[in-house]
Amino acid sequence: MTALLRAEGLYKSFGERDVLQGVSLELAAHEVVAVIGASGSGKSTLLRCLNLLEPIDDGLIMLGDEDISDPRVDANRVRARFGAVFQSFNLFPHLSVLDNVTLSARVVHKIPRRDAEARALALLDRVGLADKARDHPDRLSGGQQQRAAIARAISTNPEVLLLDEITSALDPELVGEVLELVRQLAVDGATILMATHEMAFARDVAHRVIFLDGGRILEQGPPAEVFGAPREPRTREFLARFTA
Numbered sequence: 289m290t291a292l293l294r295a296e297g298l299y300k301s302f303g304e305r306d307v308l309q310g311v312s313l314e315l316a317a318h319e320v321v322a323v324i325g326a327s328g329s330g331k332s333t334l335l336r337c338l339n340l341l342e343p344i345d346d347g348l349i350m351l352g353d354e355d356i357s358d359p360r361v362d363a364n365r366v367r368a369r370f371g372a373v374f375q376s377f378n379l380f381p382h383l384s385v386l387d388n389v390t391l392s393a394r395v396v397h398k399i400p401r402r403d404a405e406a407r408a409l410a411l412l413d414r415v416g417l418a419d420k421a422r423d424h425p426d427r428l429s430g431g432q433q434q435r436a437a438i439a440r441a442i443s444t445n446p447e448v449l450l451l452d453e454i455t456s457a458l459d460p461e462l463v464g465e466v467l468e469l470v471r472q473l474a475v476d477g478a479t480i481l482m483a484t485h486e487m488a489f490a491r492d493v494a495h496r497v498i499f500l501d502g503g504r505i506l507e508q509g510p511p512a513e514v515f516g517a518p519r520e521p522r523t524r525e526f527l528a529r530f531t532a
Contacts, residue, residue, distance in 0.1 A: 291350070292317045292479055293338065293448050298347035300330075300337055300503075307333045308344075309503040315448065320480045322490035322511075325500035326526060331483035332375075334500065335450045338481070339370040351447065368396050371441030371449045375456045377433040379425040379440075385412065386421040389440045397444050404443070411439040415469055431462030435469055442473065449473070451482035487530045491515050499523050 291314040300308040307330045315321055323331050336342040338349060340356065340363040349357040356366045379388045386408055393404040412418050415435040417428075425433055434454055441449060451470065455463040467489050474480060474493050484490055490497055490511060497514040499507040499522075507514060507523045518524050 290317070291315060292319075292352060293481070294348075294350040295338060296348040296350075298334070298337060298349070299345045300333055300342065301345055307503050308337065311347075311500070311503070311505055313498060313505065313508075315479060315481050317479050318477045319496065320474045320478075320482070320494045321496045321498060322494035323481065323483045323498045323500055324485070324487065324490060324526075329500045330503040331500055332452050335372070335452050335481065335483055339367050339372055339448075339450055341367070341372075364396070368392070368444070369447045371444070371446030373434070373437050373441045373449075373451050373454050375453045377425065377430070377437045377457075379433055379437060381425055384422050384424055385417060385428070385436050388425070388436060389443050392440065393444050399444075408439070408443055411443055412436070415439050416465075429462060430458045431465045434458060434462075434466045438466070438469055438473075442478070447479065449478050449480045451480060451484070453483055453485065455484070455486060487515070487527070499526065501526070 293315040296312045298308050298311040311334060323334065325331055333342060337344050344357060347357065348355065351366065351369060386405060389408040389411065390404040393399040394401055409418065409421060412421050415438065417432060417436055420428060420432060428436065455466055458466065467486060471493055494511055496508060497511050498505055499514060501522055507518060507520045515527060518527060
């Protein structure tokens with residue numbers, strides 16, 4: 289499959305701490321790839337580097353045919369091609385749910401308000417929040433806020449959806465509703481790169497799993513191989529904590 293997103297030899301350090309050490313990966317259109325690994329392994333930094341929220345120290349990032357790691361590139365224009373959802377919901381508290389979802393479409397993509405709101409209302413209905421469109425985020429549960437954040441991320445039909453530990457800030461009973469939404473997006477053919485601690489979800493939904501350890505990719509492959517017969521001792525050690 290032709291890669292829609294490709295990274296080669298990514299390096300990123302914060303001071304003396306090396307966070308990414310030569311990471312290379314590919315993501316094909318309509319593919320779902322789960323990045324797993326312990327806290328501090330570099331998962332979040334990897335996603336933030338891919339959509340240019342963090343500058344890389346070295347390496348190459350291609351989105352389609354464009355080298356988006358070129359320092360001359362317009363980072364805002366590139367980020368408009370991604371959808372991103374993070375651990376914290378990052379909804380604007382002074383805006384209604386509807387205005388949160390339409391903001392990027394109206395301001396960045398210059399879509400007329402009427403058209404943006406029509407699409408946003410359809411998305412909010414899809415994620416079960418049609419009755420919350422006029423509410424502010426503080427009136428929503430954590431799971432509802434995260435579903436609203438996902439609706440915002442997909443409102444502009446992004447080429448790639450980046451999901452960074454989107455259930456880690458949720459109470460356990462709210463995790464399922466958010467993962468079910470991601471499952472639906474995957475079935476519908478979205479291109480997704482997700483950092484997650486939800487091993488069962490990664491096993492069931494992802495086409496491919498990447499194990500990141502100490503800023504390096506130690507192992508990757510189909511979920512059945514990575515979870516069922518991992519090659520690397522460190523992968524087996526990590527997964528043993530979830531299967532014990």
